[in-house]
Amino acid sequence: MKRMSGYPEYMQESLRLVEKTRPERIGKTFPAMTAEEKERILRDWHPDYKEESKRPLRIGPCKGQVMPHEVADILEAHPAITPDEIDLTDIAYDLDVLVIGAGGAGLSAALLAHENGVERDRILMVQKLRLGDANSKMSQGGIQAADAPDDSPTLHYLDVIGGGHFANDPDLVEALVKEGPDVIKWHEELGVIYDKNPDGTMQLAPGGGTCRRRMHSCKDYTGLEITRVLVDEFLNREIPYVEFTCAVELLMDDKGQVAGSVLYDLDSDEYLIARAKSTVLATGGFGRLHIQGFETTNHYGATGDGIALAYHVGARLRDLDSTQFHPTGAAYPEQIVGQLCTEKLRGRGAQPVNKYGELFVYPLETRDVEASAIIRECYERENGVVTPTGMRGVWLDTPLIDIINGEGTIEREFAAMFRNFKKFDIDIREEPMLVFPTLHYQNGGVAINTRSETSIPGLYAAGEVAGGVHGKNRLMGNSQLDLYVFGRRAGRFAAERAKKISLGKLTLSHLDRYERWLAEAGIETDRRAPILLPEYRGKRTLEHQLKLL
Amino acid sequence: MMDDEVEMVTIYVMGKRHRVPAGLTIMKAMEYAGHQFRRGAGCRGGFCGACATIYRTKGSYKLQGALACQKIVEDGMYIAQIPFSPAEKKTYNIEELRPDAGVFLEYYPEIARCLSCNTCTKACPQDIMVMDYVQAALRGDVEEAAKLSFDCIGCGLCAVRCPAEIVPYNIGQLARRLYSRHIVGPTEHVLKRVREIEEGRFDEEIEELKTLDREALQERYETRERRL
Numbered sequence: 001m002k003r004m005s006g007y008p009e010y011m012q013e014s015l016r017l018v019e020k021t022r023p024e025r026i027g028k029t030f031p032a033m034t035a036e037e038k039e040r041i042l043r044d045w046h047p048d049y050k051e052e053s054k055r056p057l058r059i060g061p062c063k064g065q066v067m068p069h070e071v072a073d074i075l076e077a078h079p080a081i082t083p084d085e086i087d088l089t090d091i092a093y094d095l096d097v098l099v100i101g102a103g104g105a106g107l108s109a110a111l112l113a114h115e116n117g118v119e120r121d122r123i124l125m126v127q128k129l130r131l132g133d134a135n136s137k138m139s140q141g142g143i144q145a146a147d148a149p150d151d152s153p154t155l156h157y158l159d160v161i162g163g164g165h166f167a168n169d170p171d172l173v174e175a176l177v178k179e180g181p182d183v184i185k186w187h188e189e190l191g192v193i194y195d196k197n198p199d200g201t202m203q204l205a206p207g208g209g210t211c212r213r214r215m216h217s218c219k220d221y222t223g224l225e226i227t228r229v230l231v232d233e234f235l236n237r238e239i240p241y242v243e244f245t246c247a248v249e250l251l252m253d254d255k256g257q258v259a260g261s262v263l264y265d266l267d268s269d270e271y272l273i274a275r276a277k278s279t280v281l282a283t284g285g286f287g288r289l290h291i292q293g294f295e296t297t298n299h300y301g302a303t304g305d306g307i308a309l310a311y312h313v314g315a316r317l318r319d320l321d322s323t324q325f326h327p328t329g330a331a332y333p334e335q336i337v338g339q340l341c342t343e344k345l346r347g348r349g350a351q352p353v354n355k356y357g358e359l360f361v362y363p364l365e366t367r368d369v370e371a372s373a374i375i376r377e378c379y380e381r382e383n384g385v386v387t388p389t390g391m392r393g394v395w396l397d398t399p400l401i402d403i404i405n406g407e408g409t410i411e412r413e414f415a416a417m418f419r420n421f422k423k424f425d426i427d428i429r430e431e432p433m434l435v436f437p438t439l440h441y442q443n444g445g446v447a448i449n450t451r452s453e454t455s456i457p458g459l460y461a462a463g464e465v466a467g468g469v470h471g472k473n474r475l476m477g478n479s480q481l482d483l484y485v486f487g488r489r490a491g492r493f494a495a496e497r498a499k500k501i502s503l504g505k506l507t508l509s510h511l512d513r514y515e516r517w518l519a520e521a522g523i524e525t526d527r528r529a530p531i532l533l534p535e536y537r538g539k540r541t542l543e544h545q546l547k548l549l
Numbered sequence: 550m551m552d553d554e555v556e557m558v559t560i561y562v563m564g565k566r567h568r569v570p571a572g573l574t575i576m577k578a579m580e581y582a583g584h585q586f587r588r589g590a591g592c593r594g595g596f597c598g599a600c601a602t603i604y605r606t607k608g609s610y611k612l613q614g615a616l617a618c619q620k621i622v623e624d625g626m627y628i629a630q631i632p633f634s635p636a637e638k639k640t641y642n643i644e645e646l647r648p649d650a651g652v653f654l655e656y657y658p659e660i661a662r663c664l665s666c667n668t669c670t671k672a673c674p675q676d677i678m679v680m681d682y683v684q685a686a687l688r689g690d691v692e693e694a695a696k697l698s699f700d701c702i703g704c705g706l707c708a709v710r711c712p713a714e715i716v717p718y719n720i721g722q723l724a725r726r727l728y729s730r731h732i733v734g735p736t737e738h739v740l741k742r743v744r745e746i747e748e749g750r751f752d753e754e755i756e757e758l759k760t761l762d763r764e765a766l767q768e769r770y771e772t773r774e775r776r777l
């Protein structure tokens with residue numbers, strides 16, 4: 001009984017080797033690396049450690065901070081608008097709390113601002129795409145929270161800070177791990193369906209770099225399930241929102257506070273003024289900047305707008321030198337290259353193996369180490385499989401999942417993965433996936449404190465746009481947690497602030513200042529930021545140039 | 550793409566003819582043809598439903614639906630996107646509702662008009678048994694409706710095809726929240742841990758970790774017991 005293979009003929013031999021070694025690999029694993037080995041492999045093979053892929057920023061309060069060229073490019077760019085284009089007296093929205101970005105962080109902030117006494121009509125959500133169409137919806141694997149009897153926030157703390165290479169802000173980590181269980185409780189009250197065991201306890205999986213099973217999931221649609229519940233609740237509260245509208249610059253007042261935003265309506269191409277006592281930046285990450293030419297797992301709107309907006313008003317940034325490459329993005333078929341193959345596949349037993357069907361890495365190293373090992377296997381040891389478009393990848397042996405956990409596990413727990421590969425005739429119950437690291441997550445961002453305040457009064461940040469929680473490397477499941485912990489805090493403290501402060505006269509003079517910074521640094525460019533939408537028209541559709549290798 | 554011998558196909562985007570490389574998704578093909586999406590693109594990975602598209606292929610009378618980010622173009626395909634499906638989502642307080650058929654009939658009375666024609670199921674790009682979850686809701690089987698609708702990404706394709714003008718995805722959403730909130734309920738060990746944290750059970754331990762220098766902390770990290 002031989003099934004149809006979704007892979008080309010020339011890969012069949014390698015596939016046979018994977019199949020052949022599979023029985024011997026059951027119950028076996030590859031030893032985890034020592035601290036020294038990890039350090040070495042990161043230095044030699046992690047894209048982040050390539051000096052020539054980065055440069056020190058030349059302007060502003062964080063001058064000298066090293067970051068990828070693609071990120072420095074949007075910071076060393078002209079603001080998207082000039083003050084003389086904008087009439088600051090024509091106020092379209094007068095608000096207590098403005099929330100920018102309707103992913104998990106923004107939705108949480110809006111809900112909590114409302115619960116903390118801001119009238120709904122004094123809140124506005126602006127969102128570039130549709131409500132919830134965001135990285136938040138795409139999370140498959142899950143969300144961490146230390147609520148199991150054999151687990152504790154203390155152990156979670158150790159995992160987060162060790163995983164982040166001790167560069168995290170300890171206070172933010174403490175807030176994250178202590179509020180984890182409460183976030184899960186909140187979700188369940190709102191009606192999120194988490195996976196549970198027959199006895200009613202949470203079904204928990206391990207993740208890369210965790211010392212306990214701590215990953216809560218909603219099949220492999222975790223982000224979809226949580227986000228759509230939050231959107232539903234947001235709509236129930238009848239909080240005003242505008243979709244297909246972007247924050248294109250922040251506003252300030254003459255007292256040095258952030259005072260809302262200039263909005264850009266993608267349908268009418270008009271600018272609108274939203275004046276607000278508190279502004280929450282929840283614009284997510286920068287995957288669509290395609291750092292070093294990598295494909296990305298991120299949604300269409302992930303163009304790093306938030307860091308540009310925040311830097312224009314002089315907010316402090318941090319840890320942008322580190323970018324997360326997810327070890328397992330699809331390397332084949334071409335149509336879905338770069339898309340995420342969730343880490344939970346490895347959590348449930350799938351093993352990365354090379355073209356000979358051999359194990360070469362412990363499957364649950366932290367993401368940066370796991371990614372480096374895959375790159376090394378493909379490019380130093382030449383043990384990868386080359387795709388028809390010249391990409392390389394290793395096998396992620398998914399059939400093991402059903403063998404280990406029982407038939408039906410893949411269909412039940414990995415419905416999305418199963419479906420997405422099935423469309424291309426690859427049945428991941430029978431055949432492995434071909435994977436290679438993909439650009440996944442902005443580890444750093446706008447610096448915040450435990451109240452989600454940035455360094456500029458009136459500006460809050462939460463979620464992927466913010467930095468400090470995860471240090472130099474984020475563990476799976478901690479971003480989903482971070483969104484709600486710091487999104488809720490942003491909403492609450494933004495509401496509190498709005499009750500206390502008054503705004504002065506609106507200004508965009510910070511944009512003139514930014515132009516001066518550029519001029520003083522001798523930067524001549526026609527780049528503008530934020531860029532709002534990525535550019536894929538014409539032959540760019542087909543580009544895959546890994547500058548890395 | 551191997552640029553020496555790329556096979557090209559012809560597609561019609563809202564009637565306009567374009568030659569595009571075979572093998573691209575509808576989304577990438579439209580970009581290749583010069584579109585920059587504002588509406589109609591979201592996750593680009595089959596998770597958000599922003600890219601609902603209807604099409605007909607050469608020689609077929611069939612009007613079909615698909616996700617632009619998942620569907621590969623075919624030669625002679627006529628394509629139109631439906632980035633928005635007009636539908637009213639009712640507002641409710643989930644806490645106060647009861648998980649029975651009455652809720653669905655109260656908020657979405659049109660559900661009673663379901664003809665069991667199965668058009669919705671055939672339209673669903675996620676291969677969900679849409680009719681079955683609508684019928685389950687009608688019977689008051691909240692659990693079944695929640696489970697069957699779980700993989701719904703809210704693309705709206707079922708709603709635009711339903712002859713009874715039902716909006717299945719709104720019904721699925723209501724069913725899932727009802728199921729979790731009122732049938733499954735909270736998780737005991739989660740509530741217990743929240744109480745422990747509120748009582749300050751872990752404060753000292755974490756405070757102590759925060760006083761350690763980098764080396765001592767790293768030592769703790771490396772030697773922590775893994776119990777997976």
Ligand SMILES: Cc1cc2nc3c(=O)[nH]c(=O)nc-3n(C[C@H](O)[C@H](O)[C@H](O)COP(=O)(O)OP(=O)(O)OC[C@H]3O[C@@H](n4cnc5c(N)ncnc54)[C@H](O)[C@@H]3O)c2cc1C
Pocket residue numbers: 100101102103104105106126127128129132133134135136137138139140141142143144222223245246247248282283284285297298299300301302303305306340440441462463464465475476477478479480481483530532
């Ligand atoms: C495929 C994938 C899988 C993942 N899996 C996991 C996982 O299993 N576990 C985990 O913990 N984490 C996971 N993550 C990471 C996590 O989901 C994201 O980091 C997180 O959802 C980001 O949430 P956010 O609210 O900060 O931003 P987003 O959810 O991205 O929301 C930001 C929103 O703001 C909008 N926006 C951007 N700029 C503007 C602007 N100028 N004006 C108005 N709106 C704007 C964006 O379009 C977007 O809709 C995953 C990420 C991806 C991409």
Ligand code: SF4
Pocket residue numbers: 598672673674675676677679700701702703704705706707708717718
């Ligand atoms: S049930 Fe309807 S809205 Fe949901 S995915 Fe299927 S067709 Fe789309």
Ligand code: SF4
Pocket residue numbers: 662663664665666667668669670679680683710711712713714715717
């Ligand atoms: S398309 Fe409408 S009427 Fe037909 S089965 Fe589905 S919900 Fe019922």
Ligand code: FES
Pocket residue numbers: 589590591592593594595596597598599600616617618619702
């Ligand atoms: S863009 Fe999200 S499903 Fe297609």
